[in-house]
Amino acid sequence: GPTPYGCNNIQDNLSIIISQNGFGYRADDYSNDININPQMFSIAGNTVSGIISTNTDKDAFNFSLAQNAIIHMDIKPFSVNVNDQGANLDIKMSLYNSARELIKTFDPANSMSVVVDTVLNAGEYYMLIDGAGNSNVTNYGSLGSYSISSSTGTVLAVNNILLAGKPDKKLHSLNWKINADEPVKLTEVQSSAGGVHFKTVASFSNATSSFSYRPAETEDLYYRIKVISLQNQTYYSNTIKLKSSPSNNIFTVSTFIQNEITVASTQKYQYLLSDINGRAIARGNAQVGTNKVNMSNMPGGIYVLHLVSSNNDQQTERIIKQ
Known part of the structure; x- marks a missing residue:
């Protein structure tokens, strides 16, 4: 970055630190490339830690979903406060599908953390963690530890x-x-x-x-x-x-009888009484009011009474004689 010799005098401080103090960078923890041995992890309630140690370091991960799911993921830099105070790493996360095509890059301008709330279809996914720059600094010094916590929820079919x-x-x-x-x-x-x-x-x-x-x-x-x-x-x-429709039946018929069928009607009508096999037993005409059909000589069993009013309204009742 800029040096005491001037704002335009650029110095690679990281190279100076590792070349003059007898130590180098920490060993890389994860692959830098989603195509080369990305770290597999379970996204359902899992927590993963990592570190971005150089300005060219990236961490590649791979996860799978057996079914469509709601995904929640918090990727946070190490800090001394929940609001990322003291954090040195400004996180950027890139999400890829199974064909390793970029779906979306998560790099919020007003936060050093990344929060993902989305719905993903069943399949295999890759993500790449990187240090990003912001409106105040470049990505040169965006280094440090981070943690990934994740959970899934069922998508309602x-x-x-x-x-x-x-x-x-x-x-x-x-x-x-x-x-x-x-x-x-x-x-x-x-x-x-x-x-x-x-x-x-x-x-x-x-x-x-x-x-x-x-x-x-x-x-x-x-x-x-x-x-x-x-x-x-x-x-x-x-x-x-x-609501049920009011009954429009013109005929009120006694259907469980011993010796006679009682029929009450608001219109003149004709009737046909048949046995269960459809054989006609009695037929006739009746006036408005209450009328009776004699069944005293008929054996017990099931009968069918068909009624037709003078306005051609029809009604069929099943009669049970004891």
């Missing part, structure tokens, strides 16, 4: 699932949007009468994003979407509540 829906006459219509970083293995539509115990209504292995059906339940229903990723991780959407 599914980031968000948003479910919406509405009653559509007698149907419940649902649609959803899945924000995922990888293909989804299985999607399930689940319902619950009380919002606690859910059952599967439908499942899809493709990219379906909507579903409509007529629920058998007459009460209001809660819905949610269950998603299973390719890594067999399970995720759930928000829960919504849809």
Whole structure:
């Protein structure tokens, strides 16, 4: 650097120190080249120490990720304070992919440390630690010890699932949007009468994003979407509540009987009574109000009653005779 003889009189102080005092540089701890025997280390909760001993020294490292992961890394110079006070090394870190192509250089202008928070795909990576210059000094004297502490976190395969829906006459219509970083293995539509115990209504292995059906339940229903990723991780959407459609049945029928079927109707109608094999047993016409179909001479079993109103509204009921 500049000498007492003038700011433009440059002197290589490092060379003078090692040539006139009977000692040299400390032995290099790591390779300078990511292509030649880089130091392997585990990035999950690992700590590594090193030293940049000359202004041409660099330290090469190699790590692998078995799956996509969130990476956090702190590379700090030796200092007497958490704010890098007393540090002599201004750190620069260069990150490379498996093809040894530069991904990014981390060299913050306002800090001598490097902090990395990023998401990396599964694969092999290399990094090169170097002493850097800054607005105050060149990289000539950026020397000293450092430590690398690192950790990983799991990347969520599914980031968000948003479910919406509405009653559509007698149907419940649902649609959803899945924000995922990888293909989804299985999607399930689940319902619950009380919002606690859910059952599967439908499942899809493709990219379906909507579903409509007529629920058998007459009460209001809660819905949610269950998603299973390719890594067999399970995720759930928000829960919504849809009101059931009011019953539009024109006929009220007693279906568990001993001697007669009772039918209450708001319209005139025709009826057809059949056995379980579809053979007609009785048919007729009935008026508005309550009417009865005699079954006293019929054996116990299951029967089918088909009703057709004067407005051509139809209803079919299963009758069980004791």
